[in-house]
Amino acid sequence: MAVDKDPASEAWELLWEVMQANKPRFMALAQELGLSPVQLHTLRIIEPGVEVPMSSLAGKLFCDNSNVTGIVDRLEARDLVERRPAENDRRVKLLVLTAEGERIRGIAHGQMTQPPPEIAALPIEHKRALRDALRAAVDSRDAATASR
Amino acid sequence: MAVDKDPASEAWELLWEVMQANKPRFMALAQELGLSPVQLHTLRIIEPGVEVPMSSLAGKLFCDNSNVTGIVDRLEARDLVERRPAENDRRVKLLVLTAEGERIRGIAHGQMTQPPPEIAALPIEHKRALRDALRAAVDSRDAATASR
DNA sequence: AGAAAAAGTTGAGGTAGTCAACTATCGCCT
DNA sequence: AGGCGATAGTTGACTACCTCAACTTTTTCT
Numbered sequence: 054m055a056v057d058k059d060p061a062s063e064a065w066e067l068l069w070e071v072m073q074a075n076k077p078r079f080m081a082l083a084q085e086l087g088l089s090p091v092q093l094h095t096l097r098i099i100e101p102g103v104e105v106p107m108s109s110l111a112g113k114l115f116c117d118n119s120n121v122t123g124i125v126d127r128l129e130a131r132d133l134v135e136r137r138p139a140e141n142d143r144r145v146k147l148l149v150l151t152a153e154g155e156r157i158r159g160i161a162h163g164q165m166t167q168p169p170p171e172i173a174a175l176p177i178e179h180k181r182a183l184r185d186a187l188r189a190a191v192d193s194r195d196a197a198t199a200s201r
Numbered sequence: 202m203a204v205d206k207d208p209a210s211e212a213w214e215l216l217w218e219v220m221q222a223n224k225p226r227f228m229a230l231a232q233e234l235g236l237s238p239v240q241l242h243t244l245r246i247i248e249p250g251v252e253v254p255m256s257s258l259a260g261k262l263f264c265d266n267s268n269v270t271g272i273v274d275r276l277e278a279r280d281l282v283e284r285r286p287a288e289n290d291r292r293v294k295l296l297v298l299t300a301e302g303e304r305i306r307g308i309a310h311g312q313m314t315q316p317p318p319e320i321a322a323l324p325i326e327h328k329r330a331l332r333d334a335l336r337a338a339v340d341s342r343d344a345a346t347a348s349r
Numbered sequence: 350a351g352a353a354a355a356a357g358t359t360g361a362g363g364t365a366g367t368c369a370a371c372t373a374t375c376g377c378c379t
Numbered sequence: 380a381g382g383c384g385a386t387a388g389t390t391g392a393c394t395a396c397c398t399c400a401a402c403t404t405t406t407t408c409t
Contacts, residue, residue: 059316059328060325060328060329060331060332061316061320061321061323061328061332062314062315062316063332063336064316064320064328064331064332064335065314065315065316065317065320066314067332067335067336067338067339068216068219068220068320068331068335070335070339071216071335071338071339072216072220074339074342076263077263080263089363089364089365089397091364091365092364106387107387107388108386108387108388115224115225115228116365116366116367117366117367117368118387118388118389119366119367119368119369119388119389119390119391120365120366120367121388122388122389122390123364123365123366124364124365127364142374142375142386142387143373143374143375143387144373144374144375144386144387144388145374145386145387145388146387146388166210166213166214167210167213168207168209168210168212168213169213170342170345171338171339171341171342171345172209172212172213172338173209174341175209175334175337175338175341176337177208179333179334179337179338180207180208180209180212180334181208182330182331182333182334183208183209183212183216183330183331183334183335184208184209184211184212184215185327185330186323186327186328186330186331186334187212187215187216187218187219187331188211188215189323189324189327190215190219190319190320190323190327191215191218191219191222191319193319193322193323194222194318194319197318197319237366237394237395237396239395239396240395254356255356255357256355256356256357259356264396264397264398265397265398265399266356266357266358267357267358267359267360267397267398267399267400268396268397268398269357270357270358270359271395271396271397272395272396275395287356290355290356290405290406291356291404291405291406292355292356292357292404292405292406293355293356293357293405294356294357
């Protein structure tokens with residue numbers, strides 16, 4: 054007789070499956086907007102009106118600084134993003150969305166925050182349960198990182 | 202006064218956040234195994250002892266056939282995967298894991314199916330709720346695709 | 350048989366990613 | 380103040396990934 058799997062492991066696998074199933078949507082959106090997946094992801098990281106140093110982007114993209122240079126070069130070439138010098142530290146360059154950048158990001162954000170049909174169609178108790186469990190998970194992670 | 206956000210949208214955002222937080226673990230694992238992220242992902246798609254046509258891989262990786270050729274070339278160069286002709290259709294090539302491929306995939310699979318700490322540390326009711334809600338979501342998607 | 354479609358490969362061209370070396374700047378330290 | 384080590388970003392070389400169009404071989408349809 055098979056031993057029941059840990060519910061956490063099962064949940065984790067299902068989580069993967071749901072995200073995997075949504076990859077096509079993400080790819081299609083990128084294509085519609087004429088962006089590569091990385092460019093779309095990058096655009097989403099930069100919030101409208103907020104200046105972000107390039108090195109912070111490197112952290113969030115989990116890649117190295119020299120790579121960010123290239124990505125930003127291409128975004129800047131399309132006028133989606135602008136490099137500007139930082140006041141207090143002349144080594145750093147701050148990134149800001151241009152008007153066009155904000156526009157594109159707005160469209161992307163609107164689409165991507167829309168839950169996929171299989172989540173949207175869930176009965177309300179399941180939606181709430183999902184939200185509450187995930188909220189607890191994220192909060193516990195935040196607490197863990199804060200205490201480091 | 203702010204209107205409460207739809208719990209499904211909130212859940213969806215949190216889901217993203219959890220997966221995002223886990224990317225470093227995935228990247229680190231790939232690096233340890235000496236694989237690129239795509240190679241690791243590909244290896245996970247091919248189940249031990251199961252022959253997979255290349256075109257099916259293209260579908261699962263959401264990319265085109267010519268790209269699969271390159272990815273498989275590199276995996277084959279490392280003896281993780283083997284191309285073999287299909288019996289009934291001489292156009293298709295079937296991929297199988299080599300012994301070494303199964304070994305590496307085994308390690309990867311063992312690590313990746315392990316839920317991240319923030320999920321593992323959840324109280325049991327939350328774990329079960331998460332599993333049940335996600336199971337329902339995945340099942341409803343499967344039902345939808347089956348009826349097409 | 351002959352046309353159309355499918356599986357895989359090749360080559361050209363662009364994006365993404367790493368690493369090492371370099372420049373400019375900052376911070377500290379005594 | 381002068382000097383040294385760290386940090387931010389860039390550049391260049393090299394690899395991996397990815398798409399598109401063109402091509403070969405084989406299958407399928409009619």
